[in-house]
Amino acid sequence: MPVLIQKEWQEAVLSTTGRIMASLLLCAALLGLAVSVSAQTSMSAQARLLADGTSVSARSNTVSLDLALSQPVPYRVRLLADPPRLVLDLNTVSWGAVDLEGMAEAQGIAGLRKGHLPDGWARLVLDLGGAFALESSEQQIQTESGAARIALRLRRVTLEEFEQTAWDEARFVAQSTISLLHPDAPAMPTVSPASRKPLVMLDPGHGGIDPGAEQGGIREADLVLTFARKLREALLRRGVLEVAMTRDEDVFVSLDGRIRAARAARADLFISIHADALPEGLASGAVMYLLGDEASDDSAAYLAERHDRADMLAGVDLSGTTDEIARILMSVAWQDTKPRSRALAEALVEGIGAAGLRLHRRPIQSGAFTVLRAVDMPSVLVELGFMSNPRDLANLQDPSWTAQMVEALADALEHWHLQDQAIAPLRLR
Helix, strand or coil, X not given: CCHHHHHHHHHCCCXXXXXXXXXXXXXXXXXXXXXXXXXXXXXXXXXXXXXEEEEEEECCCEEEEXXXXXXXXXXXXXXXXXXXXXXXXXXXXXXXXXCHHHHHHHCCCCEEEEEECCCCCEEEEEECCCCEEEEEEEEEECCCCCCEEEEXXXXXXXXXXXXXXXXXXXXXXXXXCCCCCCCCXXXXXXXXXXXXXXXXXXXXXXXXXXXXXXXXXXXXXXXXXXXXXXXXXXXXXXXXXXXXXXXXXXXXXCHHHHHHHHHHCCCCEEXXXXXXXXXXXXXXXXXXXXXXXXXXXXXXHHHXXXXXXXXXXXXXXXXXXXXXXXXXXXXXXXXXXXXXXXXXXXXXXXXXXXXXXXXXXXXXXEECCHHHCCCCXXXXXXXXXXXXXXXXXXXHCCXXXXXXXXXXXXXXXXXXXXXXXXXXXXXXX
């Protein structure tokens, strides 16, 4: 490891996600996995930095960094203080002979160095020489060639603003800012966890042209919207978490659009709320669904199929989500989020049980739900109950039961947040 890179590596130990990503991508290459962006290009284990399209530029109030790559890669970016610097990690990249240091020197940038970390990630460190904030971060992918370009834009800010957005070394969070499923989605700015309350994105299912399940003239879309509004009020009243919603009226929002809304809002966790109807006798009580490669049972498969089909019938093209490259990167990046989602589901089940409310005999299940495929935030689909079950349907319309369930979920979310904060330093090592 180059000496200049070793200092940054010692300051913040990388999470195990990088090792998992490097291993899985390498295995895929060794097995000769053929993937296609559009032109049937093959995915190798390591991307190459290309001279054409790579640049570093600086003006008095802005800094720009563009990296042209032979293929897309997972990456994470953060700002660190003392001294002010930008740290960009990429999995995995061969720097080649591109003279990034010379480009930085020509622009009067204080310093630039690059190297490789022991876990396979490549690292680039850019000394800023002043207080800057990350204004935008995106990875653009050329569908024909499979090449990619990572573009970072920084703007000069006050020292106070910089201190709010720069990462505390002890709380380094490895964060992917890309999604190959939606390369045009707004990037999540690098924000210190201490600078704002965690934001919960509540996602009332269905809406508009998609009413969801219907039973005796009662629509699932209406029930879950009413519930989500009450849960939002309860959480905001407590003041521990911020809340946003994917919809606040009876409108259709695609599954893809729900994920984009969560990313645009910089959500820290995603809760999709449903109250489906299933064939008679299959289910009753609350269920927490997690993303799974295969449905955990016939009910999960049935629900996942319905939700995906509803989105396609609304005219949204989801064909890109099956691209092999996207699936590989989504799978490996998910390894960091998966245990947090599981802990979130367990906290919700515990909260509902503690309130004496009915749970399904298997309260935590998994399914191939598109709406849970945001790999950069813990995500759970909550079935409050099933409209096909008379007792559940009565509960869903009962203000007293609704109030109890709202408080149970609010308690659970606060409890999960405190636990997640407590184990964060361990998770990051």
